[in-house]
Amino acid sequence: MATHETGAASGSGAAPRHAHSGDGHSAGKYVLGYVASLVLTAIAFGLAFTHTLTPSPLVLVLLVLAGFQILVQLFFFMHVTEGNGPAFHSVAILLGFVFTFAVVLMSMWIMTFSSQVA
Amino acid sequence: MSETLRNFANTYLMWNEGPLIWGSDVLILLTIIGIVGVLTYFKKWRWLWDEWLTTVDHKRIGIMYLIAALLMLFRGGVDAELLRTQLAIPGNHFLDAAHYDQIFTTHGTIMILFMAMPFIFALFNIVVPLQIGARDVAFPYLNAVSFWLFFFGALLFNISFVFGGSPDAGWVSYPPLSELGFDPGPGENYYLLGIQISGIGSIATGINFLATILKMRAPGMSLMRMPLFTWSVLGACIMIIFAFPALTVALALLLLDRVAGTHFFTMLHGGNPAMFVNLFWIWGHPEVYIVVLPAFGVFSEVVATFARKRIFGYASMVSSLILISVISYFVWVHHFFTMGAGPDVNTFFAIASMAVGIPTGVKVFNWLFTMWRGRIRLSLPMMWTLAFIPTFAIGGATGVMLAVAPADYQYHNSYFLIAHFHQTLIGGVVFGMLAGMYYWWPKMFGFKLDERLGRWAFWFFNIGFYICFMPQYALGLMGMQRRMYVYPADMGWNTLNLVSTIGAYLMGIGFLFIVAQVVYSIRHGERDLTGDPWDGRTLEWSLPSPAPHYNFAVIPVVTDRDMWWILKREGREEELMPRPEEVKDIHMPKNSGVPFLMGVCFFVGGFGVVFNWWWLAVAGLAGVLLSLLSRSFQYEEEYSLPAEKVIETEISLGRL
Numbered sequence: 001m002a003t004h005e006t007g008a009a010s011g012s013g014a015a016p017r018h019a020h021s022g023d024g025h026s027a028g029k030y031v032l033g034y035v036a037s038l039v040l041t042a043i044a045f046g047l048a049f050t051h052t053l054t055p056s057p058l059v060l061v062l063l064v065l066a067g068f069q070i071l072v073q074l075f076f077f078m079h080v081t082e083g084n085g086p087a088f089h090s091v092a093i094l095l096g097f098v099f100t101f102a103v104v105l106m107s108m109w110i111m112t113f114s115s116q117v118a
Numbered sequence: 119m120s121e122t123l124r125n126f127a128n129t130y131l132m133w134n135e136g137p138l139i140w141g142s143d144v145l146i147l148l149t150i151i152g153i154v155g156v157l158t159y160f161k162k163w164r165w166l167w168d169e170w171l172t173t174v175d176h177k178r179i180g181i182m183y184l185i186a187a188l189l190m191l192f193r194g195g196v197d198a199e200l201l202r203t204q205l206a207i208p209g210n211h212f213l214d215a216a217h218y219d220q221i222f223t224t225h226g227t228i229m230i231l232f233m234a235m236p237f238i239f240a241l242f243n244i245v246v247p248l249q250i251g252a253r254d255v256a257f258p259y260l261n262a263v264s265f266w267l268f269f270f271g272a273l274l275f276n277i278s279f280v281f282g283g284s285p286d287a288g289w290v291s292y293p294p295l296s297e298l299g300f301d302p303g304p305g306e307n308y309y310l311l312g313i314q315i316s317g318i319g320s321i322a323t324g325i326n327f328l329a330t331i332l333k334m335r336a337p338g339m340s341l342m343r344m345p346l347f348t349w350s351v352l353g354a355c356i357m358i359i360f361a362f363p364a365l366t367v368a369l370a371l372l373l374l375d376r377v378a379g380t381h382f383f384t385m386l387h388g389g390n391p392a393m394f395v396n397l398f399w400i401w402g403h404p405e406v407y408i409v410v411l412p413a414f415g416v417f418s419e420v421v422a423t424f425a426r427k428r429i430f431g432y433a434s435m436v437s438s439l440i441l442i443s444v445i446s447y448f449v450w451v452h453h454f455f456t457m458g459a460g461p462d463v464n465t466f467f468a469i470a471s472m473a474v475g476i477p478t479g480v481k482v483f484n485w486l487f488t489m490w491r492g493r494i495r496l497s498l499p500m501m502w503t504l505a506f507i508p509t510f511a512i513g514g515a516t517g518v519m520l521a522v523a524p525a526d527y528q529y530h531n532s533y534f535l536i537a538h539f540h541q542t543l544i545g546g547v548v549f550g551m552l553a554g555m556y557y558w559w560p561k562m563f564g565f566k567l568d569e570r571l572g573r574w575a576f577w578f579f580n581i582g583f584y585i586c587f588m589p590q591y592a593l594g595l596m597g598m599q600r601r602m603y604v605y606p607a608d609m610g611w612n613t614l615n616l617v618s619t620i621g622a623y624l625m626g627i628g629f630l631f632i633v634a635q636v637v638y639s640i641r642h643g644e645r646d647l648t649g650d651p652w653d654g655r656t657l658e659w660s661l662p663s664p665a666p667h668y669n670f671a672v673i674p675v676v677t678d679r680d681m682w683w684i685l686k687r688e689g690r691e692e693e694l695m696p697r698p699e700e701v702k703d704i705h706m707p708k709n710s711g712v713p714f715l716m717g718v719c720f721f722v723g724g725f726g727v728v729f730n731w732w733w734l735a736v737a738g739l740a741g742v743l744l745s746l747l748s749r750s751f752q753y754e755e756e757y758s759l760p761a762e763k764v765i766e767t768e769i770s771l772g773r774l
Contacts, residue, residue, distance in 0.1 A: 088332050099360045099447055107396055110451060113459045 033076025040069050063104075130282055142280055172709040174258040175667050179265045180243030181562055184555065186269060187237035190228050191548075193276065195629055197225035202586075202622035205615050208607035218603035219286035220305065224279070226289025231313055232272040234409040234543070235320060237551040239268070241412060242327050242351050244562055245554075248658035248665060249345045251336025251674045256329035258707040259755065264319035264326065266717030271316025274724050278308035282728065285309035288601065290398055291372070293383035293391040298376050304728050310373045311724040317366055324358030327351055336657070338676035342436070345656045345679075346429060349436050350415025353443040357404045357411075360447065365401035368394055377730060392457060399450040406543065407446040411439060413550020414481055417503045420553050421485050423652050424500035425492025428680060431484040438477030445474045455526045464523040471521035475514055482507060497652065498572045502553035505580050509545030513538060516591065531601075534594025537587045544583060552632075560651045564663045565643035568635050575631035582624025589614035589621075655683035660694040662771045668704050668759060671696035671768050695773055696764075704759040710752075716745035 044065045047058060074080045080089060127133040133140065157163050170178060200221050204213045213221065243261070247254055255261050278284045285305035287296035296306050331352045335344070344352075371382040372394060381389040422429045429435060451459060451467035485507065494500065516538040520529055529535055560566050593614050598605065605611055644651075649662040657674060658665070660682045674694050678684050685691050723738020725731075768774040 086332075095356070095444075096360065102448060103364065103400055106448075107393075107400075110396055110459045110463050111390070111392065113457075113463075 029076055033072055036072045036076065037069060040065050040072065131280065132283060139280065146280060167711070168709070171714045172262075172711045174254075174262045174707045174709055174713075176243045176247050176255050176258065176261060177562065177665060177667070179261055180240045180245075182265060183236045183240035183243060183268075184562070186272065187233055187240055187551075190233040190236065190272065191629070194225050194228040194233050195626060197221045197228065199622055199626050201225060202619040204603060205605075206619040207616065208605050208609075208612055210604060213603065215603045216286065219288075219601075220284035222601060223285045223288050223291075223305075223309070224275075227275065227285070227309060227313070228272075229543075230289065230405065230409070231316065232268075232275065234547050234551070235316075236268060236272075237547075238354065238409055238412040239264075239320075239323055241347075241416065241551070241554045241558065242323065244558055245658060246327060246330060246348055246351055247334070248561070248661060248669060249348050249656050250331065250334065250339055251657050251670060251676060252330065252334040253669050253673070253704065254707065255326050256334055257326050259710060259713065259749070260322050260326055262710065262713035263716060264322040266713045267319030267322070267720060268316040270717040270721040271312045271314070271319065271724075274315065274721055274728075275308055275312030278305050278312075282308065290395075290402070292398075293372060293375070293394050294385070296372065297384055299384075307373070307376060307728040310369050310376070311727055314366065314369050314373070315720050315724055317362055317369075320358060321362045321366075324355040324362070328355040328359065331355070336670075336674050336676050342433070343676055343679045343681075346418035346432070346435055346439075347412070347415035347656075349439055350411045350418070353439045354408045354411045357408045357443050357446065361401045361404035361408065364397050365405075368397035368401070371397075373727075377727065395454050395457065396450075399453040402453060403450040404443075404446050406539075407442055410542070410546040410550070411442065413506075413547050413554070414439070416499075416550045416554035416557065417485060417506060418481075419656070420499045420503045420557055421488045422680070423557075423654050424495045424497060424503075425489045426495075426653070427488055427492040429484065430487035430490075431480075432679065434480055435484055438480045441477040442474060445470060445477070449474055452521055452523075452526070455523045456530045461523075468521050468523040472518055475518055475521075478514060482511060497556075498567070498569060498576065499553040499557040499652075501573070501576050502549045502556070505576070506545055506549040506553070509541060509549065509583070513541030513545050517542060529594060531599055532594035533590040533598045533600060536600050537590035537594060540587050540590075544587075557652065558658075560646040560663050561649075561658055561661075562664060565639060565645050566651055568639045568643055571631055571635035571638055575628045575635060577628075578631060579625050579628030582621045582626075582628055584621070586618050586621025586625060589618045593618070650682075653686075655680040657682055657694075660685075660691070662773065666767050666771065668706060668764065671764050671773070672700045696768055698765055698774060701761045701764050701768070703761050704764060705756050706759050708755050708757055710749075710755070712745050712749055712752075716742055719745060 044062055047053060047061060053061065074093070080093065083089065131139070131143070157166060170182065173179065200213065201218070204210050204218055243255070246252075282304040285291070285308055286303075287301055287306055287309075291306065291309055294300060331344070331348055371380070374380040375382055375384060375389075381387040383389050383391045383394045385391070418429055418435060449467055449471040451463060452471045455464050455468070485503075496504075516534070520526055520535060520538055556567055556572065593611055596609070596611060596614075598609070598611050605615075646663045650659040651663070652659070657676075660674070661669065674681075682691075682694070685693055719738050719741030721738070723735050723742060726734030726736070726738055765774060
């Protein structure tokens with residue numbers, strides 16, 4: 001975010017500068033997010049590794065854990081609840097959810113054939 | 119000792135393969151010596167480093183993308199000529215099967231990922247900030263990182279040709295063929311890592327330009343006042359951001375299969391090769407729209423400029439761009455209807471595939487209506503645009519034929535498909551990028567490309583195109599499959615194949631004319647002293663050619679769509695000239711060598727992974743980490759360009 005005039009913010013052309021505006025994201029929030037993502041990953045890995053669940057509930061639990069990961073990313077690292085200006089990021093996230101669900105659910109739908117083949 | 123040397127030469131340098139490799143080695147060596155010699159003789163090393171390798175200026179990065187894209191067009195084109203030469207006559211022994219496999223693999227990969235992508239990025243970089251009245255992109259440093267990741271990814275991919283062997287599992291690289299068991303050579307690793315590294319750069323570019331367009335527009339430029347090229351870039355960026363991660367995942371998992379012994383795509387231990395196909399095309403289909411949308415943007419600019427009319431149906435143009443970016447995300451299965459996912463799945467994706475043709479059709483009609491009763495000038499950009507419309511329309515029609523799932527069982531993987539996608543990708547992307555290159559060339563370099571040589575190139579390329587690809591539709595319907603390296607003489611394919619090869623040569627001659635045109639125009643091209651050689655409509659034409667490195671001395675206030683055109687009609691051009699009292703100090707990003715070095719480190723690390731030389735891979739990755747760290751300790755990444763300096767430059771450009 002480099003080249004805008006000193007002093008004069010050039011309307012909608014002014015890019016936000018986090019480093020200088022001092023918006024004070026505390027280190028604690030990042031650490032908490034980092035620990036939460038590690039814990040979620042560890043649970044998922046442990047469940048997959050130890051085979052404590054049968055495949056179909058396992059997949060369900062993993063999907064739920066993945067959903068939590070997304071939330072951790074959005075709230076602790078990407079600060080979706082903050083920021084001013086037009087809400088471009090809400091549109092982007094909505095589109096992201098549409099695409100994500102499309103990809104995941106449709107891939108499962110497309111791949112059902114392999115269970116019939118096998 | 120000599121035994122070890124011979125072993126090395128045969129294993130890694132492939133010297134046992136004969137004169138073709140030796141010749142390539144010699145040519146590459148001579149080119150390197152030539153470049154190093156020229157730079158040393160003219161004492162240009164300092165200049166190269168200061169002005170180009172460390173630059174964060176979007177215009178220069180754009181020019182480097184353009185050069186890379188043209189070089190890759192040459193390499194991919196040579197591959198194509200080799201393939202067509204092999205197929206010219208039945209039972210040909212010009213190439214053997216292994217070489218043929220390698221060449222069609224590199225041809226496809228290079229043309230899509232290392233030619234089309236940098237070509238669109240070249241235009242993104244050169245045009246978007248100038249069109250929206252910005253001084254640079256949102257993240258200039260990241261922009262340089264993107265370029266160097268692309269560059270070294272492409273270099274890593276290309277070096278496979280003379281070191282270790284080229285990939286040979288097709289540009290789609292489906293497992294199980296691309297798994298270790300069937301393809302043990304390093305070529306496939308080159309493919310995976312080259313694309314992966316440049317893919318990081320592509321995602322970063324998508325984010326960069328999305329942020330640039332949303333956040334850095336000049337005051338007054340609302341979204342609905344944005345030029346259509348910028349809109350098309352916005353659409354392409356949305357698709358890049360959502361589609362590329364699928365490719366990243368697919369390639370990473372396949373790489374793990376190959377180097378870490380996992381079984382994501384092998385049938386052992388529950389792996390599923392069909393999932394790679396699925397993931398690949400989740401990226402792959404949006405990808406073709408990623409490269410063609412910016413071409414649509416170019417055509418929209420060119421048609422309006424050269425018909426001297428406001429674009430017809432601006433709002434419907436915008437909505438069709440956005441519709442294409444969203445619908446193109448729901449059509450990927452049409453690349454593998456024959457996998458057998460069942461009639462319900464195939465029906466859904468067939469209908470979605472046909473639906474995506476509708477907004478595209480809307481755009482074609484809008485271009486036609488823009489030309490309707492316009493005063494059309496037949497300059498080179500307009501000629502390529504005019505050639506695009508029928509070519510793309512036929513390509514689209516055959517695309518809808520392919521989208522009919524039951525019929526696709528007949529066309530699938532035949533030359534009918536080959537003809538279809540070359541028609542849309544060449545007719546859409548290549549024609550569009552060439553139109554854009556001719557259109558914005560004066561803005562990049564300050565001179566026009568010679569029209570006469572350009573017309574020769576145009577006619578050779580276009581006539582060659584139809585001679586090359588029309589026969590392939592017929593060949594496909596006659597049963598000729600893609601990726602056949604040799605065919606028997608009694609199939610009735612001989613004449614059509616020969617004709618097709620002649621067409622490919624004509625296109626090659628067309629390309630040579632473009633090279634001649636560039637070389638000739640550097641000395642003799644018409645200089646552009648006004649900054650507005652085409653009587654343009656948008657903001658970039660209000661600047662001198664080439665634009666000064668800070669772009670706008672004073673950020674313009676936009677009051678209308680096609681603002682520059684309206685100001686010219688009303689004799690108010692002065693409003694976009696800077697007034698001395700308005701010029702203030704400008705913050706500029708500092709040049710940095712780190713993006714280049716980071717690219718080198720990625721290259722070294724990638725090279726280590728290709729050959730499983732882990733010490734080298736670790737060293738490369740450590741270098742990457744160091745480059746990232748060094749950036750976080752760089753506190754003075756900007757400098758202030760004093761207002762007097764800006765005024766001085768503007769006076770020297772005759773604008774004050």
